[in-house]
Amino acid sequence: QKEVEQDPGPLSVPEGAIVSLNCTYSNSAFQYFMWYRQYSRKGPELLMYTYSSGNKEDGRFTAQVDKSSKYISLFIRDSQPSDSATYLCAMSAYWARGNEKLTFGTGTRLTIIP
Amino acid sequence: DVKVTQSSRYLVKRTGEKVFLECVQDMDHENMFWYRQDPGLGLRLIYFSYDVKMKEKGDIPEGYSVSREKKERFSLILESASTNQTSMYLCASSPRLRAKNIQYFGAGTRLSVL
Numbered sequence: 720q721k722e723v724e725q726d727p728g729p730l731s732v733p734e735g736a737i738v739s740l741n742c743t744y745s746n747s748a749f750q751y752f753m754w755y756r757q758y759s760r761k762g763p764e765l766l767m768y769t770y771s772s773g774n775k776e777d778g779r780f781t782a783q784v785d786k787s788s789k790y791i792s793l794f795i796r797d798s799q800p801s802d803s804a805t806y807l808c809a810m811s812a813y814w815a816r817g818n819e820k821l822t823f824g825t826g827t828r829l830t831i832i833p
Numbered sequence: 834d835v836k837v838t839q840s841s842r843y844l845v846k847r848t849g850e851k852v853f854l855e856c857v858q859d860m861d862h863e864n865m866f867w868y869r870q871d872p873g874l875g876l877r878l879i880y881f882s883y884d885v886k887m888k889e890k891g892d893i894p895e896g897y898s899v900s901r902e903k904k905e906r907f908s909l910i911l912e913s914a915s916t917n918q919t920s921m922y923l924c925a926s927s928p929r930l931r932a933k934n935i936q937y938f939g940a941g942t943r944l945s946v947l
Contacts, residue, residue, distance in 0.1 A: 763923070821936055
């Protein structure tokens with residue numbers, strides 16, 4: 720079983736819809752959770768960062784972490800065609816020498832239909 | 834803004850050639866990483882480095898080596914390129930902080946080995 724599971728999609732939704740992207744994980748030591756957005760033929764860029772459980776909002780984006788269920792979500796409100804990209808979740812345990820690695824999901828490809 | 838620059842966007846090489854992929858970051862980050870990204874497999878860590886002249890194997894180091902002679906530069910070397918090394922290669926860097934572990938990515942190098 721992979722440490723991080725993410726539905727690869729593809730996911731297609733109409734413009735203006737609310738999008739929900741999710742990852743589950745098995746390592747209870749994970750404390751730092753990130754969402755990266757990757758446009759076609761580009762490198763991933765950091766979208767959201769959260770520590771431990773709870774919600775974090777940034778404009779149309781909300782990141783949610785439920786450590787008890789080992790489940791994280793990214794919600795996109797009022798989705799736009801420019802949100803069409805692959806979304807990767809990433810996570811890590813407490814930083815320590817030799818533990819600089821992030822564990823990534825495989826990514827969900829999202830298309831917003833105008 | 835953090836900038837991670839990869840020397841080539843596209844490369845075409847022949848089987849058996851020695852291939853160098855270069856990465857430079859301008860934010861004085863201690864940690865640097867090399868990944869490859871393949872459809873359905875996500876991001877896989879090849880090597881990382883937490884200091885000059887230091888290197889650590891990632892999940893798939895076979896067939897690759899790295900060099901870090903200067904803090905800002907991290908090179909990935911394919912000693913004898915093979916067709917199964919055709920992939921998107923991504924370089925990333927992160928600061929040595931006790932929190933966050935956020936990685937910043939370059940635009941990627943799409944390598945084709947013929």
